[in-house]
Amino acid sequence: MVGSVAVIGAGVAGIQAALDLANHEILVHLIEREPSIGGHMAQLDKTFPTNDCAMCILSPKMADVARHPMIQLHTFSTVENIEGEVGNFTLTIRKMPRFIDESLCNGCGDCIQICPVEVYNRFDAGIGVRKAIYKSQPQAIPDLVVKDAEHCIECGLCYDICGTDAILKEQKERVIEVKVAAVIVAVGYTLFDTCKKSQFGYLRFSDVITSLELERMMNASGPTGGELRRLSTGQTPRSVVFIQCVGSRDITVERPYCSCVCCMAAIKNAIQILEKYPETEVTICYQDIRAYGKGYEEYYKRAEAMGVHFLRGIPGAVDQDDMGVSMQVENTETKEMLSLHPDLVILSVGIDPAPDLSKIAELLGIPLEETGFARAANDAVAPVLTVKPGIYIAGTVSAPKDIPDTVAMGEAAAMKAFRDVLAAEVKNS
Secondary structure, eight states: OOSEEEEEOOSHHHHHHHHHHHTTTOEEEEEOSSSSSOGGGGGOSEETTTTEEHHHHHHHHHHHHHHOTTEEEEOSEEEEEEEEETTEEEEEEEEOOOSBOTTTOOOOOHHHHHOOOEEEOTTTTTSSEEESEEOSSTTOSSOOOEEOTTTOOOOSHHHHHOTTOOBOSOOOOEEEEEEESEEEEOOOEEEOOGGGSGGGOBTTBTTEEEHHHHHHHHSTTSTTTTOOOOTTTOSOOSEEEEEEEETSSBGGGTBOSOOSSHHHHHHHHHHHHHHHOTTSEEEEEESOOOOOSTTHHHHHHHHHHHTOEEEEOOOSOEEEETTEEEEEEEETTTTEEEEEOOSEEEEEEOEEEOTTHHHHHHHHTOOBOTTSSBOOSBTTTBTTBOSSTTEEEOGGGSSOOOHHHHHHHHHHHHHHHHHHHHHHHHHHO
């Protein structure tokens, strides 16, 4: 159907855009490279500045996508080619094999329980493990398992226990084509490779973790059941230090931009830690606190009142001695040199463009910024427009953003695409 829209990426921006269009009776092809929709927001525990449960906000939207008759969901799929012009685009979609008969699988999880193979769990940021047959997250949409052919040892246990015979030994990729009037690119972001800042000891010291690893640790459905733990001993840390701007505002790693959410995410997590472990000492080492949104400054003041210590200064390095993790940092407000020995160090990792954004931008013919993010036609007036008519961008495709701004861009892109559908229908009538 030419009177339809393709949304590439099913994070919160893509989900919002798809629902807005579908509720206007526009057919939407929602394309997601992961086995489940939800994006990075599904990995979070709480959202700032209200401390609302992230999945309490997101999962109803995910469920609406699953049951909406005007949304065709293409998960575990990538866009291979895009041709055409506004009103008449043709997308080639490659669907990767799940090794599951989707019409038979009921998502019961019996096969997951019996599988003996455990491997790195990317959804849990490596804090936990998953099986060789798995759901990418507890509230996965669609509610289907995936068999990881790379790590499966073909022991046969999952075939035996599956009551619907849904598990397949062989399955091939499928390629389909869809015709649409407009395309919304909402492929999200990835995180900065923390190993590029080797001076902070990530992967060398077990008690140095990233902000995403902390999110999964603090999440009640995460690998530790919501308990904050030192990875070295399994004990609750008595002192925690956040180091801000790891991979942001740093020309040495070609990341001159601010990642927008790191300050508030650190404040949110600091508040959560103190609420749950009031005896724990929490320090945030920062360059500048950027609390720019509605209620953000008040949130910062709340953290201060609770006892979060804000230290203006970034450690030059993180080391380990007989006392554990150690660091030297200058308080740039007082010129005092401090020696810190926290039990746990949290690196607030910056935001990078999605790994497949460059390929999609090349297929679409839209330019990228020097930072690798997509370039809008006019950031001040029309941040969702690109130089190519009928192609729109939403969320963190163009720059790092918080969740409210991401959702707002998804809604704006949907309405722009809606106009293209109407124009195409008038042209073809």
